[in-house]
Amino acid sequence: MTAIEDSTVRDPDALRADMVRALYDQDAVKSESVAAAFAAVPRHRFAPDAPLELAYDLHRTVPVKKDEHGLDLSVMSAAHLQAVMLEQAEIKPGMKVLEIGSGGYNAALIQELVGSDGVVTTVDIDRDIVDRARLCLDDAGYDQVKTVVADAEAGVPDGALYDRIIVTVAAWDIPPSWLSELAEKGRLVVPLTVRGTTRSIAFDREGEGLVSRSYRLARFVPMQGEGAAKERKALLREGVVVQTDDERVPLNTKALNHALDTPRREFWSGAAYDLPDELELYLTLHLSSAARLHASEAVVDSGLVDASALLGVPALVSEDSIAYRTRRENEDTGGFESGVVAHGPQAEALADEYLSLLRRWAQDHRRQGAATIRFLPGPAPSTLPENSVLKRHGVVAVSWR
Incomplete structure (x- = not known):
């Protein structure tokens, strides 16, 4: 097992402490606030049917719901990836945060980061997933988190504007609702899929569009509903x-x-x-x-x-x-x-x-972070920029330093 020094240990508190140390060692966690959130939230309470070793493994997902073919519709994401995205988001106390793609655990981490004065809303298209997240959140003591059943393509206007929007499903596009509901100095962290390749991108506003501040490798189950990719x-x-x-x-x-x-x-x-x-x-x-x-x-x-x-x-x-x-x-x-x-x-x-x-x-270009990724919303220009991909709601353009 990746996260645990002694896989025979059965105490969840010890497993969680080992997980936090391993997240630090692998540079997934860099800040004290994110480390404190992972130390505080009992991850196993959001995976009650999974073995403790699986729940606290850094790089393994925990299945939540499968389709009729046995393919994952929803999972609890790997702790390592969740830590990376929360570090990208740079969430501060008192913020309003929208999470797209519910599971419960990540929303609880975000609630720890925003504190009692912050507001966390988590949305999912699948009522089964939202109901499960609600039960787990209440069981773990995070009844302050708001849960919503909706197609996230249309956003969650009741609660906007959001200081942070964090997407925990692979998104093929960035719908107008996410831009309109993002605060002027807000940040969108989204696993964006471009030609079959997905990266978790931290976007800040740039004029009418978005510009990347960081990007990291990410793998997620695909978004459902109106925003689903047509591959x-x-x-x-x-x-x-x-x-x-x-x-x-x-x-x-x-x-x-x-x-x-x-x-x-x-x-x-x-x-x-x-x-x-x-x-x-x-x-x-x-x-x-x-x-x-x-x-x-x-x-x-x-x-x-x-x-x-x-x-x-x-x-x-x-x-x-x-x-x-x-x-x-x-x-x-x-x-x-x-x-x-x-x-x-x-x-x-x-x-x-x-x-x-x-x-x-x-x-x-052989170095980390050489690319700058922009999202340009609106109708496609008559001439696409070099190294760009046309989406439904805009253009993704990438340049390399």
Whole structure:
């Protein structure tokens, strides 16, 4: 187990203390206020059916509700990710905070941060989830938190303006209601999905739009309701999926599946491979026809697809070919070298584009926090900015220093 020094310990207070120390050690918690919140809230009271070791594990989620296929509709997020987002939010005593995506535990943490003079509202589209959150909050002594059943696409105007809006589901877009309900000097922390890649972004206002102050890797269950993403998925074969939310990207299932049966070709960049989270964001925004390739452990073990696809990897696709990132050991590049695996008749052409981006990132942008992410609300401009993605309610534009 990640968070606990001695997994035989059964006392929840001891487990919670170990969790807080581990959050500090892994730089998820940086401030005394966030540490105090995690120390105060009994996390296991919000996961009554889960083993204590699971409830207090830093990096594991706790299932709350599944759909008819066994897929998670709602989970209690990993403590590490919750800590990262609360540090991004920089919540102060007395603030009014809206949480989008209920579970109870995170709302209790926020209530600790705002104190008795602050106001916390948590909203979810699923009444079962809200009712469960209400029971857990009351049981743990956080009856001051307000719970609301609603589609968060429309916001929660009863309570606005909010000093902070924290979204705990993967959002494909930023609806106008979130902007209109955010205080002038407020902050929106949202796991925003762009071409299948999600980052928790702390946005502050910039004119009519938003500008990022920080961004971190994040994985959440997707938003439901009006704000749900309309992604396209192609099941190439059992255990191999290509997905994209870009209508311009061709997803010819039969041709791409056939491409996987052609010889695997490897191309090497001569550039260093590290900081994969930063590299992934850069590739996602720069590949001309970007999708995301996922492969199961069984497929990876068979050798058909590289291990980089286990959690999803940026892929460049054409009608009949596919290329994606890989790596190999190379001391000349500092330990690892980035490369490309490609299949199909256009393998070399796709690899050339991919390799060019790998080299450019390694030369010019290989560092933490090099990207600045902006959200520009309103109708799409006649000419989209470079490295931008059109959403329903605006444009996400990313630049690299």
